[in-house]
Amino acid sequence: MSNPPVRRGLYVPSAYWAAPSRNFRSSTRLHLQHYLWQNTTKFLLEPRIRTSIEQRKQVKIADLGCGNGAWLADLDNELSQKYISAQLNGYDINELNFPPPAFLPGSITLTKLDVLSERLPMEAIGAFDVVHIRAFSSIIINNNTMNLLSTALALLKPGGWIQWEEWGTDLIIEPASPQLSTVSCEKIARVLKVGGDAQGLNVDFVRELDRHLIKAGFQQVFIREDMKRKQDYKGWTEDFLIIWEEVASFFPSRGETPQESVTKESWAQLFADAVKETEQGVALHRGSVFTAIGRKPFHTGQRS
Numbered sequence: 402m403s404n405p406p407v408r409r410g411l412y413v414p415s416a417y418w419a420a421p422s423r424n425f426r427s428s429t430r431l432h433l434q435h436y437l438w439q440n441t442t443k444f445l446l447e448p449r450i451r452t453s454i455e456q457r458k459q460v461k462i463a464d465l466g467c468g469n470g471a472w473l474a475d476l477d478n479e480l481s482q483k484y485i486s487a488q489l490n491g492y493d494i495n496e497l498n499f500p501p502p503a504f505l506p507g508s509i510t511l512t513k514l515d516v517l518s519e520r521l522p523m524e525a526i527g528a529f530d531v532v533h534i535r536a537f538s539s540i541i542i543n544n545n546t547m548n549l550l551s552t553a554l555a556l557l558k559p560g561g562w563i564q565w566e567e568w569g570t571d572l573i574i575e576p577a578s579p580q581l582s583t584v585s586c587e588k589i590a591r592v593l594k595v596g597g598d599a600q601g602l603n604v605d606f607v608r609e610l611d612r613h614l615i616k617a618g619f620q621q622v623f624i625r626e627d628m629k630r631k632q633d634y635k636g637w638t639e640d641f642l643i644i645w646e647e648v649a650s651f652f653p654s655r656g657e658t659p660q661e662s663v664t665k666e667s668w669a670q671l672f673a674d675a676v677k678e679t680e681q682g683v684a685l686h687r688g689s690v691f692t693a694i695g696r697k698p699f700h701t702g703q704r705s
């Protein structure tokens with residue numbers, strides 16, 4: 402079957418994520434995703450990092466692209482139970498989903514910042530023991546992780562850790578029984594793959610995150626893959642459906658460009674059909690999540 406044509410030039414990550422329409426719906430999805438992620442990895446800080454910082458009395462941790470701060474809020478709880486005093490800084494290009502400071506633990510500060518720009522706050526340079534990144538793959542174009550990794554290196558103290566968590570790379574469309582139709586889900590996945598490829602949205606780098614960290618200069622690099630639990634498939638499916646519903650905004654309406662093969666109207670129909678398939682027992686998920694960690698060298702020029 403030939404691939405459906407997809408309009409180019411519509412997805413600009415910073416504009417998409419900074420838009421006011423990334424509002425409570427996006428935040429709801431991120432809350433859901435956070436809990437599903439925790440069910441999968443069962444850690445906030447990867448155990449090697451946890452062990453490394455456990456004996457300290459004080460830590461400073463940054464979360465880049467922190468969304469609504471759900472990860473930081475849980476981390477505050479975990480660290481305070483261990484009597485570790487923490488300063489937790491979240492940075493995001495969109496502040497719309499930040500909870501008000503009055504509702505956050507005193508350790509957490511959330512700041513609007515484009516972490517891919519070169520202008521980082523002076524006080525943040527070399528200030529952090531850990532830099533955390535999660536679910537940033539849709540902002541990485543053409544597998545180019547260098548800007549983000551340079552930011553992480555700049556923010557870390559010598560010997561500080563990076564922890565980068567990402568979705569698995571393959572979208573799995575899994576019917577609960579073989580007679581169920583997956584036609585509409587497959588079609589949507591194909592449209593998005595073609596559209597994503599045309600925009601340089603290739604998530605292949607995720608499987609090689611360890612290599613990317615080493616290339617950027619990190620040491621003690623380690624990557625792990627945690628498989629999703631079947632009992633979470635329904636939640637992951639709903640997470641996907643919310644993304645697919647949002648994607649409608651990228652297509653022109655039939656009235657604007659009748660020659661386009663994918664329009665808002667045809668997408669809405671396809672989406673409704675895909676939802677029916679999931680209601681009958683088709684799961685959408687990515688199989689696993691990956692976590693890559695690494696350490697900034699203690700001395701410039703130090704090799705692993």
Ligand SMILES: C[S@@+](CC[C@H](N)C(=O)[O-])C[C@H]1O[C@@H](n2cnc3c(N)ncnc32)[C@H](O)[C@@H]1O
Pocket residue numbers: 414415418419431434435465466467468469471472492493494495514515516517518534535536537540
């Ligand atoms: C998929 S969400 C993940 C949110 C959060 N890390 C989590 O796991 O719940 C991606 C986040 O990155 C933010 N983002 C996108 N581009 C950014 C940039 N250039 N600088 C800072 N944040 C950015 C978005 O606003 C969004 O909150």
